[in-house]
Amino acid sequence: MADPKIIVFTCNWNAYNGLETAGAKHLGYSPAVIPLKVMCLGQISPGIILKAFENGAKGVLLLGCPPQACHFEFGNRRAEEVYAEAKSLTMLLGYREDQFRLDWLAAGDGQGFVDKVEYFMAGLSGRKGRS
């Protein structure tokens, strides 16, 4: 079995900038984190989330723009709807609450990226979920 992987979806705007800032500032985090960029979190369908888990992701973290700061104005409203829908599906399939999370990240907040990723991973570690 491969190393456990954490998929972090970021939108192209605030969240991606936060991810990049963490890099530019050389702030370290776990190599288990694999980022995937989409234009807007609203672009992700529940099917993609399920696909990630189905393929063996240990956790899926969605990072978008802060409330009221969505680049597309309504994208994070759609993201929340998708999240709710996908959440119920993952729970139904036996994945734990901690394994799937929606959060936001402000542009330029590199430390925020590291903190949020670490917080998410701390929730995963030590406890068994479906994997």
Add this chain to the structure above:
Amino acid sequence: MIAPVETFGKKGALILGGSPAGLQAALDLADIGAQVHLVEPSPFIRKVDGSHQFNTRLLEIARHPNIRVWTNAWPSRVEGKAGHFQVEMRQHPRFIDPAKCTACGACIAACPVTLPGTGHKAIFLDGQPGVMAIEKLGKPPCANTCPGGIHVQGYIAMVAQGRFQEAIDIVREAIPFPGICGRVCTHPCEINCRRAEVDQPVAIRLLKRFVSDWELANGTPPKSARLVEHLPQKVAVVGAGPGGMAVADRLARLGYGVTVFEKLPVIGGMMAVGIPEYRLPRQVITREYQHILDLGVKIHLNTSIGPDGKYSLDDLFAMGYGAICLAVGAHRSLSLAIQGEEFQGVVHGTELLKAINLSQRVQDSSYRSQVEAFLRRGSKTRVAVLGGGNTAMDVSRALLRVGVKDVRILYRRTRNEMPAMPEEIEDVLLEGVKIDFLVSPVRVLGNDKRGVTGLECIRMKLGEPDASGRRRPVPIAGSEFAINLDLVVLAIGQAPDLSFLGSDHGIAIRRDERINVADPSFMTSRPGVFAVGDAVTSDKMVVIEAIGMGKQAAASIDAYLRSHPLEAVVVDAREVPIARRELTEAEKIPIQRASVPVISMEERLSSFCEVELGYTAEQAVAEAQRCLACGPCSECQACVQVCKTGAVIHNQYVHFNELEAGAIIFAAAPEQFSPLGLTEGNGCYRLSPDDTLSASAAVARAIKYVDTSHIPAFLSPQTLRVDEAPRIGIFVCQCGGEIGAVVDTDEVCKRCASLPDVVHTQTLAFSCLPEVAGIMRVVIQTHNLNRVVLAACACCTEDLVCDSCTYQRLRCKQNLGLFGNTTAGVARTAPLEFVNIREQCAWVHPANPKLATNKAALMIEAALAKLRIQNARLGISTQVDPTALVLGKGEAASVCKQVLGKYDINAQRLQGLPREVRRVDGQYTVFRNGKTFQASAMVLSPCDDHEAALLLEAFGRPELQPRPQSAGDGSETRRPGVFFCDPALDPQICGAAAATRLADWLVRVTSHPSKTAIVDPTRCRACSTCVKVCEVGAPGLIVGDQRRIRSWIDPIICTGCGTCAARCPSGAISAGTVSNEQLEAMLGVILAGGG
């Protein structure tokens, strides 16, 4: 990044000032097809508030094919009139190649100079373009004046930082004798040091001595193995003084075999026989000469040259020496031409010094007896030294040390005119020598055995200045007096002794008895024979001058031996200004110069021990910190040494460029306007730096004077050739170690090479350099690649400048031809994917190189998976008609309509309130009084807030209303293609500004690839989900082919967020930069990959 200047034809626009207004005007004009010179006087266009939007805007400008950004530049002259301005642009160098700098920051870390006032280093980055710049006003006065060409401020800066090894390296780069010069240099650098304006100059000489002493105790020995090659030619140098040895040192470093012939029994020339040991210990000379011997230079002592010597010049040529350099110095003392000069007891200063110095060095006892003969009465000998130069001081002090008690100096002018160094004069007085000023000898008095008994002198007064600028001494009649003496020492100057040449040597001698050499090659009239030092000039060379001359002559000799023209040796003669900046108040606070410890007076007078002990490390650092960093760049070259791309260019000069401009828009600081001598009005517009609205209005006035035919054409990403079998190439950037230090790029290549369809993998040192794009093109062609992944720091191949973009990413994309109008668009022959393995791997997983390497490989593999699938979004641009509707009763409406006409936009004005405004068939459609009006774009120009509210409501629900954008000046709204004229503002300005923005928008829509989502009609079931999901109303149901109802997405309204695609139950919509299918494929790869 910068378009070549010659592509800018006549009638472009000149925008002065990288202010928000300047940037707005530049983008406005560039978008509508004008070519723009944007000029910023400082090296950077700065983020005013640090906002990401501003950074993005700066990058948009940097990549815009119609904008040429000039930083560090300003017009030096403007002539002509509207439509035909001629501008002379003064371009101050950046000293950095913007095509190469990766902004890695290694140079900032290495730079020893922090600028007073600003706190940043002399090399710094502060805005866009996102590449370094060096703050250099000119040459620091110290370095400018050093005859030896030492980067003086550079090593002082290094000492100030405690970086002693780098300091000594800087000195050694220029001269072979840091220890010697650290003791005896006449330090013209200190004389020119600006610190003297505040208190006393920095003790530069003593700092050089310190680093030399430090090197001996702690440093790595000087690199003797600089030899790149051994050249077959040999060079003979005559004279082992500083000039000759500088020639030998340079030539040996170039690879020549050098032999030095020295007549004296010791090395060092005048440094050994003229300068007493208490100033220059002999082991310092020995040590520094040894470094030159280590380069392979041979020295033959006791070897005269000339017809009477061991070898004649012809002999030397016959022995295979390709060139000869005469560096024989000036060892013949000048006589005073007074009566009694021939008496026993009259001696030349250099002769006496030579005897004293050699009596301590050489086994030969004759020198000792010579000294004893001069001092007839031993320690009771009464001595007068005639002269006021360093030789007079050296003789006097040396005599004290051999025990003579009564030594006086007679000088015919005053202390102010004395050519000796002030500190030498001080030491002479301190040690007990009496100096009689304004006294001149008349004749030497002798006894019947022609032995000296005294000196008749006359008192002098100062008259008018002579040719040397010093006041001429004039005898005072009747003031004669006599002094009783045993020894008279003449220290009034030396001349070369050229008698060794004999006759018939073919070398022209000047009337002043110096060898005549060509300027600046130092070749004598005899080909292959060169000469340097005191032998060629009457200017009384000091050590550092002899070294400097030797370096120049060595360059000429090298050229001569390579049969290159000697004139070409002259280094760039363009004058570099001497840095002279205003001192800050803090800099004007005096700081005492560190005094140097010396040995006790008792020890001084009883021995030839070195008087100065030199600084301790703490003293040296404190003293060096007194440096005012005049440059402010010290030219220490530390940045050059750490820059991996070779982006630092220290020898850049001010350039003047001639430009033509149809119109000029001034948007810089107000005080910079009047010096330009421009008149506001026709073709010249003046803006407040922050007034972006007026900027767009000014553009509307300027366009009649500029050519707007250069409509920018941006390219869409290359589409995938799905019909071809994949041939994949993978390039992995090492970013000069930034990536390579953590991610094992070879391992990544190895892993990727085993993936299906991968036919080529390659690491790149720097993928953002222009030449690397060329390499990639060749590889793509050679291997016939049709898919390429570049793992570097760039992160998208879109025609997009987003919040996270950097100058280097844009440069990389531009080099690869991902944007339009680029001559360098070379690699754009296969679809590309970028993966950022720097910010997302190397820089964040330094502790886990193995896992970082694994992750990098996975990310590349995922990009490959994405590349295998065609994204339906083709990236074609949207075509719109140049039509507009102007709504509202505002005064700005008529202004706007008229200006739209200037932009060739067909504008229609509707004054009454519309019942409804909707998008129909991709057009804004107004329903009013049973009629419909359609146009691509709209301007709302209400007469008051009430009308404004009613106009907005006509658009329907709040999300569809064209409210002003949160950032900006209110002219642009959130609705694409809808612009607003604020009724509270000047209608002339906001009407014209809205028209300009509208015109720009039309061009941008048609020239950039669309980001719209696309519906596959065959899969659409017209369920309306997309219509409900999209809050901006881009999707709508239409009657399509075969009268089938389907969804259609308005490409103007669609922002490309992709939410509709996520929700489409039949998967009919493709959107965003990555499709669902691609995401699934990427997830499959990432999660299947092992560690």
